[in-house]
Amino acid sequence: MATHSDKFGYYIFTGVLALVALAIFLGFLLLPVIQGAQAGLDTWSAICRSLGIQAGSPAQPTPPVQSAAKPVSEVVWNTAVMRGLNAANKELGAQLAQDICTACHGQTGISPDPQYPHLSGQSAFAIYKQLHDYRSGVRQHDLMSPVAKTLTDEQIIALANHYATLTRGTLDRQLEVEADPRIDHLVRTGDTARGIPGCQSCHGIGAGGPVETPTLSGQYRQYLAAQLSNYAAGRRRNDVFSRMRGIASKLSEEEIRLVSGFYAEQ
Amino acid sequence: MRSLERLTLAHLWTGFVAFAIACLLGVWQMWVRSPLTAPLSTPDRYYQSVTAHGVSMAYLLTTFFVMGFGYYVAETSLARPLPGKRWAWIAYGLGLTGGLIAAIPILLNQATVLYTFYPPLTGSALFYLGLVLVVVASWIWCAQMLVAMAQWKRSHPGQAVPLAMFGTTANAVMWLWTTVGVAVEVLFLILPAAVGLTETIDVGLSRTLFSWTLHAIVYFWLIPAYIAFYTMAPEEAGGRLYSDTMGRLTFVLFLVYSLPVGMHHLFMDPEHSTGFKFLQMTLTVLVAVPTFLTVFTISASMEIAGRLRGGKGLFGWIATLPWERPMVLATGLAFFMLWFGGGGGLINMSFGMNAMVHNTSWVTAHFHLIFGGTVVIMYFAIAYTIWPKLTGWQSPNISLQRLQIWLWAIGMMVMTLPWHYLGLQGQWRRVATFDYSNPLITPWGKWVVVSLIGGVILLISAALFIYNLVAMHRQPARKASSLQRYAQSLHTPASIPASLNGFRLWNVLVLVLMILAYGYPIAQFFLNPAPAAVVHRVD
Numbered sequence: 146m147a148t149h150s151d152k153f154g155y156y157i158f159t160g161v162l163a164l165v166a167l168a169i170f171l172g173f174l175l176l177p178v179i180q181g182a183q184a185g186l187d188t189w190s191a192i193c194r195s196l197g198i199q200a201g202s203p204a205q206p207t208p209p210v211q212s213a214a215k216p217v218s219e220v221v222w223n224t225a226v227m228r229g230l231n232a233a234n235k236e237l238g239a240q241l242a243q244d245i246c247t248a249c250h251g252q253t254g255i256s257p258d259p260q261y262p263h264l265s266g267q268s269a270f271a272i273y274k275q276l277h278d279y280r281s282g283v284r285q286h287d288l289m290s291p292v293a294k295t296l297t298d299e300q301i302i303a304l305a306n307h308y309a310t311l312t313r314g315t316l317d318r319q320l321e322v323e324a325d326p327r328i329d330h331l332v333r334t335g336d337t338a339r340g341i342p343g344c345q346s347c348h349g350i351g352a353g354g355p356v357e358t359p360t361l362s363g364q365y366r367q368y369l370a371a372q373l374s375n376y377a378a379g380r381r382r383n384d385v386f387s388r389m390r391g392i393a394s395k396l397s398e399e400e401i402r403l404v405s406g407f408y409a410e411q
Numbered sequence: 412m413r414s415l416e417r418l419t420l421a422h423l424w425t426g427f428v429a430f431a432i433a434c435l436l437g438v439w440q441m442w443v444r445s446p447l448t449a450p451l452s453t454p455d456r457y458y459q460s461v462t463a464h465g466v467s468m469a470y471l472l473t474t475f476f477v478m479g480f481g482y483y484v485a486e487t488s489l490a491r492p493l494p495g496k497r498w499a500w501i502a503y504g505l506g507l508t509g510g511l512i513a514a515i516p517i518l519l520n521q522a523t524v525l526y527t528f529y530p531p532l533t534g535s536a537l538f539y540l541g542l543v544l545v546v547v548a549s550w551i552w553c554a555q556m557l558v559a560m561a562q563w564k565r566s567h568p569g570q571a572v573p574l575a576m577f578g579t580t581a582n583a584v585m586w587l588w589t590t591v592g593v594a595v596e597v598l599f600l601i602l603p604a605a606v607g608l609t610e611t612i613d614v615g616l617s618r619t620l621f622s623w624t625l626h627a628i629v630y631f632w633l634i635p636a637y638i639a640f641y642t643m644a645p646e647e648a649g650g651r652l653y654s655d656t657m658g659r660l661t662f663v664l665f666l667v668y669s670l671p672v673g674m675h676h677l678f679m680d681p682e683h684s685t686g687f688k689f690l691q692m693t694l695t696v697l698v699a700v701p702t703f704l705t706v707f708t709i710s711a712s713m714e715i716a717g718r719l720r721g722g723k724g725l726f727g728w729i730a731t732l733p734w735e736r737p738m739v740l741a742t743g744l745a746f747f748m749l750w751f752g753g754g755g756g757l758i759n760m761s762f763g764m765n766a767m768v769h770n771t772s773w774v775t776a777h778f779h780l781i782f783g784g785t786v787v788i789m790y791f792a793i794a795y796t797i798w799p800k801l802t803g804w805q806s807p808n809i810s811l812q813r814l815q816i817w818l819w820a821i822g823m824m825v826m827t828l829p830w831h832y833l834g835l836q837g838q839w840r841r842v843a844t845f846d847y848s849n850p851l852i853t854p855w856g857k858w859v860v861v862s863l864i865g866g867v868i869l870l871i872s873a874a875l876f877i878y879n880l881v882a883m884h885r886q887p888a889r890k891a892s893s894l895q896r897y898a899q900s901l902h903t904p905a906s907i908p909a910s911l912n913g914f915r916l917w918n919v920l921v922l923v924l925m926i927l928a929y930g931y932p933i934a935q936f937f938l939n940p941a942p943a944a945v946v947h948r949v950d
Contacts, residue, residue: 343455
């Protein structure tokens with residue numbers, strides 16, 4: 146079969162471009178102008194918005210809300226904070242820990258008292274978040290709140306770095322199997338019927354949970370149980386999107402005791 | 412065994428092994444989503460499995476199949492040795508190494524980001540590096556196809572390239588355009604984040620670049636099926652191709668329309684304006700043109716075959732077609748499923764209706780039906796047609812091949828129709844488990860179980876497919892001819908337009924359309940940079 150040169154290809158080429166021109170006319174002119182007019186937009190704004198060179202919806206400004214929103218936490222995760230946590234002033238951190246923290250949290254971050262958490266090996270992001278929240282007042286504690294209010298950003302970052310191994314999403318990869326299959330299931334899979342995700346969905350390595358997710362393994366049973374109870378009762382409320390309040394309020398006291406014990410023994 | 416046979420078999424077997432593993436994972440995933448208790452089920456493992464399933468099906472099965480089949484078509488349709496066969500083996504080695512490298516972090520749960528990546532989630536750098544190697548391997552294949560066609564044209568001046576090779580080269584040209592988007596995304600945005608060079612990632616730009624690839628990649632998978640429709644099915648049915656020119660036009664239009672349309676995956680994304688979404692939607696509608704051209708041409712070709720076999724009346728020719736031949740059966744079933752899949756696709760690409768089905772199971776069901784129902788079923792048919800020519804041995808039991816194709820079609824319909832329905836009911840996608848005790852969604856449970864049954868039928872079909880292929884490697888089977896024949900057209904035109912014998916004009920058109928459709932939408936990220944997201948590592 147031979148070939149011959151003709152205008153066939155150019156007809157198709159031109160036809161396609163004509164259709165594109167029609168789409169451009171409809172998409173950037175006709176539809177935005179007609180629909181924009183219904184939404185109270187002038188012609189020029191409607192065209193600019195269809196091109197994406199003027200900000201979009203809402204067409205009508207939302208009436209302002211009178212009450213000021215109060216954030217659950219004032220922590221902002223950005224690269225400056227995260228870079229700081231990775232490269233903090235080690236000497237400052239060690240000195241501050243010695244001066245401020247050792248009385249309750251122990252010389253090496255291993256707390257002697259089960260009502261205070263171990264800090265050794267805790268995620269720097271988690272420590273930063275909690276110290277920041279104590280300082281801003283969204284989390285409260287008789288001892289921690291006044292201590293945190295004396296700290297600067299740099300000091301908080303240095304302390305977080307001091308105690309941390311800088312790992313995040315820090316559950317052990319191989320969790321020991323829990324004797325009670327209900328608890329094992331709760332930790333790994335959750336309970337869909339009650340809308341409870343598995344603990345590992347956020348607290349597992351690489352799970353993709355929030356950056357501030359703390360390490361739970363090896364923590365004091367009493368401390369974990371107290372935090373879950375505080376979340377459940379609404380006494381602690383610095384969890385963004387009420388993630389932990391939502392979960393803890395659905396756990397029974399028995400489950401709180403067993404899950405806390407499970408992590409304490411890891 | 413000659414070197415072409417070894418080369419083709421190596422590629423196709425690699426793809427089909429990945430396919431078999433992916434089928435097994437797919438059934439387990441459907442089981443996890445159902446009200447029945449699945450073994451080893453945790454959300455973590457579910458997403459890990461979805462990643463492995465997607466990578467195996469979308470990147471490994473397809474790329475190795477397209478490459479292997481392309482080498483086969485190049486040598487058999489042009490009737491001359493494939494140029495640079497050593498490069499083909501190098502590409503195979505690269506692709507295989509890449510696939511294995513990507514598999515390691517997936518198995519270690521360090522790349523659970525699904526096959527579409529979803530930045531700012533960032534997995535192990537090895538995962539992306541492995542996939543880059545697979546793509547580089549496919550680029551070598553593209554170069555070989557272009558060289559093979561150019562050499563043939565040089566030695567046959569003024570003659571039309573055989574249709575099978577024209578379609579294969581159209582796919583290679585399209586794939587080179589297609590991979591630019593994902594290559595730029597991975598090399599300049601994701602890999603720097605994965606190795607720790609950057610701390611943030613522009614999610615809008617990443618998604619836009621992936622959308623560049625995301626629709627055309629589907630046509631990369633689909634074109635071998637279309638090559639079979641045009642050049643193998645009419646031959647197997649004992650007829651003639653109704654129009655060779657229509658085939659060329661179809662491949663050219665796929666090249667043109669597959670690329671400037673990817674933004675229909677981003678209809679609900681905030682980073683683009685409605686005007687550009689509308690423009691790309693309009694171009695998406697035009698993809699229906701080559702699809703309808705094909706439905707018409709192949710139906711007409713089959714009618715010729717049916718009437719040659721004595722079929723009478725308006726529909727009598729359908730009954731006289733040789734449905735016992737796997738290629739004919741698969742073509743019929745693929746067309747049947749294409750109506751459902753294509754219809755669903757028209758809903759997805761409609762800007763307004765997309766809002767109703769976006770992020771629901773409807774979309775997952777749609778792409779499974781199109782991919783499994785039209786693409787993979789034709790991969791089976793192609794394999795059954797060329798395997799005897801590759802191994803030299805006929806199938807000992809062709810009825811098992813028919814059974815396998817029937818099981819696949821039935822399984823695909825049983826799996827995807829309830830899945831579509833669930834999407835319309837609002838069942839969300841990318842979710843591992845559902846609370847079926849919730850009265851709002853309790854009625855979904857039984858339909859998910861029906862889908863699971865469809866999945867099990869598909870798994871049985873996949874296992875039977877592997878068995879059928881292995882059977883054609885065994886000595887006791889009957890000897891087969893190694894001659895590959897492609898369908899002749901009914902009225903061979905004296906000559907065809909030169910524009911349908913090459914890609915220069917069409918590349919210019921693609922360039923113009925891409926500048927119009929993607930120029931400003933990509934430029935805006937540099938003119939007015941949006942706040943970037945902090946990289947979220949999962950490794």
